[in-house]
Amino acid sequence: MTSASSPKTSAGDGQASLKYRRIIAKAGTNLLTGGAGKLDLERMAALVGQLATLHHQGADVMLVTSGAVAAGREALAANANRPSPKDAPSRQALAAIGQSRLMHAYANLFEQAGVPVAQALLTRRDIADRVGYLNIRNTILNLLTQRAVPIVNENDVVAAEELEGDTFGDNDTLSAMVANIVDADLLIILSDVGGLYTADPHKDPTATLIPRVERIDSSIDSKAGGAISAASRGGMTTKIEAARLATASGVAVVICDGRTPDVLTRVASGEQIGTLFPAITSKLERRERWMLSICSKDCGIMVDAGAETALRTQNRSLLPAGIKRVQGQFDRGEVVPVLNDAGQRIAVGIANYGSVDLRKVAGKRSDQARAVLGETYGDEAVHRNNMVVL
Numbered sequence: 001m002t003s004a005s006s007p008k009t010s011a012g013d014g015q016a017s018l019k020y021r022r023i024i025a026k027a028g029t030n031l032l033t034g035g036a037g038k039l040d041l042e043r044m045a046a047l048v049g050q051l052a053t054l055h056h057q058g059a060d061v062m063l064v065t066s067g068a069v070a071a072g073r074e075a076l077a078a079n080a081n082r083p084s085p086k087d088a089p090s091r092q093a094l095a096a097i098g099q100s101r102l103m104h105a106y107a108n109l110f111e112q113a114g115v116p117v118a119q120a121l122l123t124r125r126d127i128a129d130r131v132g133y134l135n136i137r138n139t140i141l142n143l144l145t146q147r148a149v150p151i152v153n154e155n156d157v158v159a160a161e162e163l164e165g166d167t168f169g170d171n172d173t174l175s176a177m178v179a180n181i182v183d184a185d186l187l188i189i190l191s192d193v194g195g196l197y198t199a200d201p202h203k204d205p206t207a208t209l210i211p212r213v214e215r216i217d218s219s220i221d222s223k224a225g226g227a228i229s230a231a232s233r234g235g236m237t238t239k240i241e242a243a244r245l246a247t248a249s250g251v252a253v254v255i256c257d258g259r260t261p262d263v264l265t266r267v268a269s270g271e272q273i274g275t276l277f278p279a280i281t282s283k284l285e286r287r288e289r290w291m292l293s294i295c296s297k298d299c300g301i302m303v304d305a306g307a308e309t310a311l312r313t314q315n316r317s318l319l320p321a322g323i324k325r326v327q328g329q330f331d332r333g334e335v336v337p338v339l340n341d342a343g344q345r346i347a348v349g350i351a352n353y354g355s356v357d358l359r360k361v362a363g364k365r366s367d368q369a370r371a372v373l374g375e376t377y378g379d380e381a382v383h384r385n386n387m388v389v390l
Helices: 029-033 041-056 068-076 088-112 124-128 130-145 172-181 218-224 235-248 263-268 283-294 305-313 355-361 366-373
Strands: 022-027 060-065 117-122 149-154 186-191 252-257 275-277 300-303 323-327 335-339 345-350 387-389
Touching: 022 041, 022 172, 022 263, 029 041, 029 068, 041 060, 041 088, 041 263, 060 088, 060 130, 060 172, 068 088, 088 117, 088 149, 117 124, 117 130, 124 130, 124 172, 130 149, 130 172, 149 172, 172 186, 172 235, 186 235, 186 263, 218 235, 235 252, 235 275, 252 263, 283 345, 283 387, 300 305, 305 345, 305 387, 323 355, 355 366
Parallel strands: 022 060, 022 186, 060 149, 117 149, 186 252, 300 335
Antiparallel strands: 252 275, 300 323, 335 345, 345 387
16 A cells, blocks of 8 residues: 555647646626627537537636526516516525526536536635635546536625626636636636727727736736626726736736637637736745745644655655654644654645544555544545645
8 A cells, every 4th residue: 555646637639739738717797698688508609619629638627607697687587577686685596596507508518518517606705714725626626637627606695795786796806716726827717808908998999909918017907997898897907806816826817808719729729819917926836835834833744754755756645544643733724744754844735634633544544544534535634736845
């Protein structure tokens, strides 16, 4: 029995042509409805077709989507006497009605392309919670390993703050947060304009596209202006804020017109379309700084020589079998140091289990650990995806 395990990888025939490996696309309500107030299945099919192509080329792809409120409103449109709801609880009800219809449409379209999908409904509260963050990350990364496409939306039934006015809430920020969680290479924010312009192209015919933004500063903020369409709540302002968050997390961002033919596959291959915001730090640098900054100094997981070799040279996860001793107290989801036999810190990572549980299973095979713990969060004490080797 080894003390570590390797994460699965997969690749398609066209992977070499892709510039980016893990790609998130964000599609807003206005793009998905064409401003018509109901889902445009033709547009959705074009979007799904491109995502499926990237998937078959070996990329990890995810979709952050709006459209639930529009789908719910369409479902109730048959009753002409039904008033259009304006209050937040009624709009939340529309989202609850429409979410299943939205997901059903996506599932059918992806099924035609031979791609399995999974639904993930999130709130900012889920992401802010330490254990919630870990659960979301582990689940989504496992879905990608299983070659499923996660479809993410705001959980509007409980996230009332994201439903303002008569429009669906802002998923731009959510897409940037998800890109951070899963260490994406590229976030493509699909809009109904070509990217960031020197002025609002709807009002100023002399406005020109800005093809690349090296750093988001006050001059870029001023160009974002207001909303880009009446059906879009956040508009360019929230897209710039999303780009600011994602690029600081090591993720490149492209804002572009989602109606452009094959825009996703072309951008993923490195073609210049829309406005590119290159990452301002590497993912490793960002994760290393974050983990080191919050890593507990009063605890640790001491591992044997075999586990040290597996972590350092074989890119593996830490299993209970490789643990010699657990020092101090920590909870599941905390960032803890991994120490070798000499007490030297060799890695830091997010613990899948608290110190109490890890003491029970230290040195045991995975099957023995499962029998001891009963309900488990996976075979790994610290998963390779949640670890930085020093």
